[in-house]
Amino acid sequence: MDAQPVGPAPTGEKRSGARAWARRAALVVMLALAVVAITRNYQAIAEDLERIPPWTVAAASVFAVLGMLASLQVWRELLAGLGSRLGLRISAHIFFVSQLGKYVPGSLWSIVAQMEMGREHRVPRRSAAVLGVLALVISGVAGITVAVALMPWVTPELRHRFWWLVLVLPLLYVAIHPRLLDRVLNRLLRLARREPLPEAIGWRSLLKATAWQCLTWLLLGLQVWFIVIGLDGDPVETLAPSIVGYALAYTLGMAAFFLPAGAGVRDAVLVLALAGSMPTSTALVVALVVRCLATLVDLLLAGIQLVIHRVAA
Incomplete structure (x- = not known):
């Protein structure tokens, strides 16, 4: 038989290969920036780390991991509410690897990573984009919910600074009404010349996602609390401020989208709390240790998922 002529690769294959290399390059950049964040923070607190009992760091690490696992459930619940259900292993791979995008200036990089990785599992790009926005909204609503619920047990100074959250919270729950959300999101999609969502997200998915996010803030707040205890903080007096402080720090830090992982804003709010x-x-010191620990956990979970993905491939 005559040999078949070898022509140039189809355009689709070229684009697919280019996207694969772009994803690899982006992953390398995100990993590098995460490592830089750890190095800078660790050098700043090395001396203070020596006086923190190892058991408190170990306990804080456990709650940091549990908090991220609860955050994964928020993501899965919202994705299912938008009409795309993924298994736990695939969801964990997309979610934890994309979290490295937090360390690139601009809060949208995690969302972009989720959009690109979700394409391989038939998650519509518009759903992935909307999911990223919804996750930020639910994160903020849950953070303020936790803060308001625990406000009676924080210091008078903290109550005086954030009393207005009690007035804001009802408005936030009105803002996430499914009908209103559906209209706003589809309007934004039309402006972006995208098709409307496959299906409207319902109250059940929103409330379940909010409940999971509240649990996330409680677990991550306990992470802070154990570090506080390790630095001789009063266990009773600092419990509520640790949880409220972290929830508010992360919620307000999301507004600083131009900074990697809300750097500076999150730390300042936590210190204030x-x-x-x-x-x-x-x-x-607590704020710096917590940031360093959070980065380590992000790297650990992303690394585990990359290894699992490589073995399963």
Whole structure:
């Protein structure tokens, strides 16, 4: 038989290969920036880490991992509510690897990563984009819900600074009404010249996602609390400020989308929340340790998923 002529690769294959290389390059950049974040923070707090009992760091690490696992459930619930159900293994791979996008300036990089990775599992790009926005909204609503619920047990100074959240919270729950959300999101999709959502998200998915996110803030707040205890903080006096402080720090940090992982804003809010229960210098060390630990956990979970994905391929 005559040999078949070898022509140029089809355009579709070229684009697919280019996207694969782009994803790899983006992953390398995100990993590098995450490592830089760890190095900078660790050098700043190395001396203080030496006086923190190992058991408190170990306990904080456990709650940090549990908090991220609960956050994964938020993502899965919202995705299912938008009409795309993925298995736990695939969801974990997309979610935890995409979290490295937080370390690239601009809060949208995690969303972009989820959009690209979701394509391989038939998740519509518009659903992935909307999911990223919804996750940020639910994160904020849940953060303020937790803060308002625990406000009676925080310091008077913290209550004085954030009393207005009690007025804001009802408005937020009105804003996430499914009918209103559906109209707003589809309007934005039309402006972006995209097709409407496959199906409207319902109250059940929104409330379940909010409940999972509240649990996430509680678990991550306990992570902070164990670090506070390790630095001689009063266990009773600092419990509520640790949880409220982290929930508000992360919620307000999301507004600083131009900074990697809300750098600076999150730390400042957490220090402010803890300063009434401990010296400001110690509260600053807590914020830095927590940020370093969170970055390590992000790298650990993303690394585990990359290994699992490579073995399963």
